[in-house]
Amino acid sequence: MPQLNGGDDLGANDEMISFKDEGEQEEKISENSSAERDLADVKSSLVNESETNQNSSSDSEAERRPPPRSETFRDKTRESLEEAAKRQDGGLFKSPPYPGYPFIMIPDLTSPYLPNGSLSPTARTYLQMKWPLLDVQPGGLQSRQALKDARSPSPAHIVGPFCWEFPGQFHLSNKVPVVQHPHHVHPLTPLITYSNEHFTPGNPPPHLQTDVDPKTGIPRPPHPPDISPYYPLSPGTVGQIPHPLGWLVPQQGQPVYPITTGGFRHPYPTALTVNASMSSLLSSRFPPHMVPPHHSLHTTGIPHPAIVTPNVKQESSHSDISSLNSSKQTDAKKEEEKKKQVHIKKPLNAFMLYMKEMRAKVVAECTLKESAAINQILGRRWHALSREEQAKYYELARKERQLHMQLYPGWSARDNYAANQQGKRKKRKREKQQAESNEHREYFPNPCLSLPPITDLSAPKKCRARFGLDQQNNWCGPCRCKYPKEVSCLVRA
DNA sequence: GCACCTTTGAAGAGC
DNA sequence: GCTCTTCAAAGGTGC
Numbered sequence: 072m073p074q075l076n077g078g079d080d081l082g083a084n085d086e087m088i089s090f091k092d093e094g095e096q097e098e099k100i101s102e103n104s105s106a107e108r109d110l111a112d113v114k115s116s117l118v119n120e121s122e123t124n125q126n127s128s129s130d131s132e133a134e135r136r137p138p139p140r141s142e143t144f145r146d147k148t149r150e151s152l153e154e155a156a157k158r159q160d161g162g163l164f165k166s167p168p169y170p171g172y173p174f175i176m177i178p179d180l181t182s183p184y185l186p187n188g189s190l191s192p193t194a195r196t197y198l199q200m201k202w203p204l205l206d207v208q209p210g211g212l213q214s215r216q217a218l219k220d221a222r223s224p225s226p227a228h229i230v231g232p233f234c235w236e237f238p239g240q241f242h243l244s245n246k247v248p249v250v251q252h253p254h255h256v257h258p259l260t261p262l263i264t265y266s267n268e269h270f271t272p273g274n275p276p277p278h279l280q281t282d283v284d285p286k287t288g289i290p291r292p293p294h295p296p297d298i299s300p301y302y303p304l305s306p307g308t309v310g311q312i313p314h315p316l317g318w319l320v321p322q323q324g325q326p327v328y329p330i331t332t333g334g335f336r337h338p339y340p341t342a343l344t345v346n347a348s349m350s351s352l353l354s355s356r357f358p359p360h361m362v363p364p365h366h367s368l369h370t371t372g373i374p375h376p377a378i379v380t381p382n383v384k385q386e387s388s389h390s391d392i393s394s395l396n397s398s399k400q401t402d403a404k405k406e407e408e409k410k411k412q413v414h415i416k417k418p419l420n421a422f423m424l425y426m427k428e429m430r431a432k433v434v435a436e437c438t439l440k441e442s443a444a445i446n447q448i449l450g451r452r453w454h455a456l457s458r459e460e461q462a463k464y465y466e467l468a469r470k471e472r473q474l475h476m477q478l479y480p481g482w483s484a485r486d487n488y489a490a491n492q493q494g495k496r497k498k499r500k501r502e503k504q505q506a507e508s509n510e511h512r513e514y515f516p517n518p519c520l521s522l523p524p525i526t527d528l529s530a531p532k533k534c535r536a537r538f539g540l541d542q543q544n545n546w547c548g549p550c551r552c553k554y555p556k557e558v559s560c561l562v563r564a
Numbered sequence: 565g566c567a568c569c570t571t572t573g574a575a576g577a578g579c
Numbered sequence: 580g581c582t583c584t585t586c587a588a589a590g591g592t593g594c
């Protein structure tokens with residue numbers, strides 16, 4: 072975990088290891104010719120090919136990316152560590168780039184409208200800064216439309232294929248039925264100020280189909296005024312699109328803040344100012360597991376994508392008729408829902424936030440669709456990022472964790488361990504690894520030498536973890552010397 | 565329908 | 580204190 076106050080590591084240790092592994096892996100790949108390596112080569116070449124294509128299409132990025140392995144990330148990390156050692160002052164996070172985030176940024180939008188109904192200057196400035204595509208003019212119809220759009224757009228919305236091609240769709244996760252944020256974008260994403268490239272006006276790539284109204288021929292806004300499965304709307308509130316600030320800013324169409332038909336009501340009540348005391352107060356009265364599953368509302372009344380309610384598909388009917396037809400099923404489902412607890416997701420880490428933002432871009436740049444390959448590219452790009460760029464994501468992730476802690480004080484990552492079919496996956500993985508280990512043992516007397524390159528380095532750690540420092544006599548030979556250079560070999564010496 | 569792949573990071577488990 | 584494992588996202592793939 073990056074030491075937010077203690078230094079400049081930013082997960083540097085792990086990065087060092089990972090980066091080093093990657094380099095060594097490439098070296099070893101050239102030396103070995105097993106079938107697995109060949110497969111890995113194929114995959115790697117696929118990724119490299121994609122990256123090559125990206126380079127041809129994006130010279131600026133190619134210039135930004137460090138030359139392969141010569142000026143390695145390891146070197147950068149070493150320099151940074153030395154720098155941090157000199158400073159001893161808390162490193163990058165001494166003065167976070169977003170002090171008070173997100174609570175300081177929000178008040179500007181908590182009351183985006185002036186009493187006369189026009190958009191407030193601050194909100195206008197914010198919207199224009201965040202989404203230059205928006206034509207936010209004071210008081211005009213455009214401003215209202217802009218704000219309406221602004222309730223949902225985000226970087227991914229504007230450039231990515233995930234937004235308007237699959238509006239209001241659900242995603243069924245491998246593990247738990249998950250209802251996504253309507254537009255597959257993290258609610259904090261719009262608050263990210265570290266990159267403006269996604270906000271650059273421009274036409275989507277040709278292969279990204281713009282949703283065009285078949286009747287008018289006019290491209291529809293990225294988010295059709297459809298009924299959001301995440302924020303169900305009553306017929307009278309159709310067209311009220313969720314705000315881009317997601318769960319941080321209560322939606323106009325949300326049941327928790329109903330809008331009267333008489334006029335425009337102040338849509339952002341004081342509940343918006345979620346602070347620790349309030350959150351703790353509410354949570355003390357209403358434990359997270361007691362949060363009503365509908366609409367993923369937190370005890371504060373604010374929906375959060377981390378709250379996942381199972382079997383919500385039936386709740387997202389797109390018409391009254393279908394809702395009536397499904398009412399019986401819904402009743403039956405409700406009983407099942409009661410049995411199942413609300414699934415609160417883990418907060419996203421820095422890399423996940425980075426992936427979430429950059430995935431659409433990579434998908435657009437490359438023709439790849441497989442997430443596995445895309446993630447490989449993103450992983451390399453992540454390492455290619457400068458420390459300052461990474462720091463922004465680390466900071467954002469830190470804020471997210473803090474917010475998550477405030478919203479769900481009693482939540483623990485351990486809760487989600489059990490949620491995954493009682494460790495079924497864990498067991499399966501363990502069995503798989505055990506089988507692999509046994510396989511290696513069959514052909515190679517020393518398991519550490521037989522493992523693939525990356526795990527080869529971790530293998531000595533396994534001996535240490537398996538037998539402990541006290542029983543080093545049980546360690547295999549290479550483990551004694553390879554891993555604990557400073558421990559085992561010194562002991563033997 | 566579900567697990568897997570693939571990435572990094574955070575956090576819990578276990579030794 | 581260290582390593583290992585799981586889970587976050589994403590969507591194609593295979594069984």
